[in-house]
Amino acid sequence: MSQMLQIHDQLREMILSLDLGPGERLTERWLESRFEGSRTPIRAALVRLEGEELVQRDGRNWIVAPIDLGELEALAEFRVPLETTAVRLACARASEADIAGIEGMLDACQSGAPREEWHRIGTDFHVEIARLSGNSFIVKAVAGAMTRLSRARWLEVWTEPSREQAWREHRRILGFIKNNDPEAAAREAADHISDTRDRLLRSLNEDRRGLKARGFAVIGLR
Amino acid sequence: MSQMLQIHDQLREMILSLDLGPGERLTERWLESRFEGSRTPIRAALVRLEGEELVQRDGRNWIVAPIDLGELEALAEFRVPLETTAVRLACARASEADIAGIEGMLDACQSGAPREEWHRIGTDFHVEIARLSGNSFIVKAVAGAMTRLSRARWLEVWTEPSREQAWREHRRILGFIKNNDPEAAAREAADHISDTRDRLLRSLNEDRRGLKARGFAVIGLR
DNA sequence: AGGGTAAGATTGGGATACCAAAATGGCATG
DNA sequence: CATGCCATTTTGGTATCCCAATCTTACCCT
Structure with a gap:
């Protein structure tokens, strides 16, 4: 290379x-x-x-x-129509093998896994779901959005219950796709994006002191 | 610079x-x-x-x-959720001045205007509408999609009626935003994107011979 | 005549040279 | 001690230089 x-x-x-x-x-x-x-x-x-x-x-x-925490809300607003569309299309187009692959990905991340692993899979899940839509523009847009979100997610203070909650939501989305229920999957995906945004913003607000202490240029959190 | x-x-x-x-x-x-x-x-x-x-x-x-005409359908599929979201948000957030600005843009393009002018404004309209959403991610995604569409649109054989049709649709979308009717605006935007895709694909199919004659690397049209 | 091939030309990848602008630092001055 | 200013250094922008890989091409052998 x-x-x-x-x-x-x-x-x-x-x-x-x-x-x-x-x-x-x-x-x-x-x-x-x-x-x-x-x-x-x-x-x-x-x-x-x-x-x-x-x-x-x-x-x-x-x-x-710099990380602009002010864009977190716009990012969620952007992701909702994108990813609800993605899961709807996934219902119509994904093969069982595709779905099994993503299930395997989620299974691979056990509760003892290191932080990096959770972080990576939490991102990849969304991209892989987008891939099931078969639409490369959607894939690229979702991947870009997750990249933009990625660093802010490191700053989040992950509690065990919140992490479990996110994982349950991922499983539910995947479950609805598997059962070929596009509207339920879309609703679940939209809720998940909103929930994630709220968890993230709440965590960052509670930890503002910690963020500044680390000296990163983190801007825009109101 | x-x-x-x-x-x-x-x-x-x-x-x-x-x-x-x-x-x-x-x-x-x-x-x-x-x-x-x-x-x-x-x-x-x-x-x-x-x-x-x-x-x-x-x-x-x-x-x-190369221009990949095969991606025209995926592009429309991508644009529909994006731009319907954009017009819905525009209804909630656009000021009258914003809307008047876009009306002015459409007015400025008289029927005698040169081809380049129609082409440019036909692209800019969508980007400017997206801008009314106030969401920079949506703006960037729409701008990117219109860029990708841009060259294929040059290949289209524009007939007077089809051009007029597109313009009427633009006006209708803007009208619904002005009247603060988000659902009608969204429906109109979705229809417009589908119509445009169909017009473009029909035109390109009818003109395949012409395309090849011009020797461009144009691929993917089924 | 056809086809393989080796010399030569051309190309992009990378390293380096040079410059003007901007940042830095220290000194003189108030 | 603060402040303004100039010399020096450092920086990014651009131009060249060198090289290995690849593409041409023209020739030679069959």
Whole structure:
């Protein structure tokens, strides 16, 4: 694989895992030494990441995109029509094997699993469901939305019951798709997105002090 | 403005206006002489355009993204939930001035206007309506979808009645938003998207010979 | 004449050189 | 001690340079 793609993937991972703090300045020269490559592939990776809005310009500087908690509500508003459409289409188009695959994914995440695992599967579930719609535009839009949500979800203080609640909702959505009940699946998906938004906002509001202490550029929480 | 952005914008325009044919090969060296700049900003512009899916890799070569007419149906399927949501939100959130602005836009396009004008406004209408939703994710998604549609719309053979039909539908959508009738607006928007898809597919099917004659890489029409 | 092939040209990937603008830091001045 | 200003450094933007891979092409052997 080209060096540029390696750098892109690594940098992306560092950003999404909060290894690089939101708002943090990135100088091309630092990245140069960090990845032991020249500025050419690094620049290409940065331009690419800018397209994914994981990196931004600040004047002529590069910064890790800040987390804008103000967009959480707009994001939910966007996801509801998208994902309700996705599950409706999934009912019509998904094969049993497709569904079994996602069930397996959920099963694989036992209660003792590490935090990263829960986080990743919680994201992938939505993308995989979208994939069942057979509509690549929906898949890309859902994947983009989940990426945007991803870092905020790390900041959430996950309690055992809230995590269990989310998992029950995932199972219910999948169950309705399996039973080919599109309207129930859509209703469940919409509720799940709203619930998740509420849990997230509540948690972040309760933990504002903690967020600031960690020094990330986190903006927009009213 | 940086040279890279200039090159990006010009190249983007050349692609969207079919000045550069879909599927056409782009060598960095040709672009270098065409834009009288070095490869560095050109490569940045290409990476950027790749993110917008207006340019692709073909092996290690760059090509103008082919037009995939097979995605027209998926695109409509994607737009319906998006844009019905947009008009519903617009009813709740748009000011009279916002609406008047879009009315003015439609008025400005008289029947004698050049083809480019009809094309541009036909795209902008949808983006501006989306903007009334106040949801930036919806705006970006609609803008992206209209960009993807843009080149196929140039290939369409516009008859006077079909153009008039589209315009009437635009006016009706806007009218329902003005009268604050979200459900009627949503129904109208969904119908408009379906109608447009049908008109486009019918026109392209009737003109397949013409398309091939022009030698563009146009794929996927069943 | 046909087909394989090797020399040459061309290409994109990456590294480096150079520059102007911007940030930094330290010194002089009030 | 605060403040303004200039020298220096650092930065990103651009232009080149080099290389390995790939594509052409023209030739030679059959």
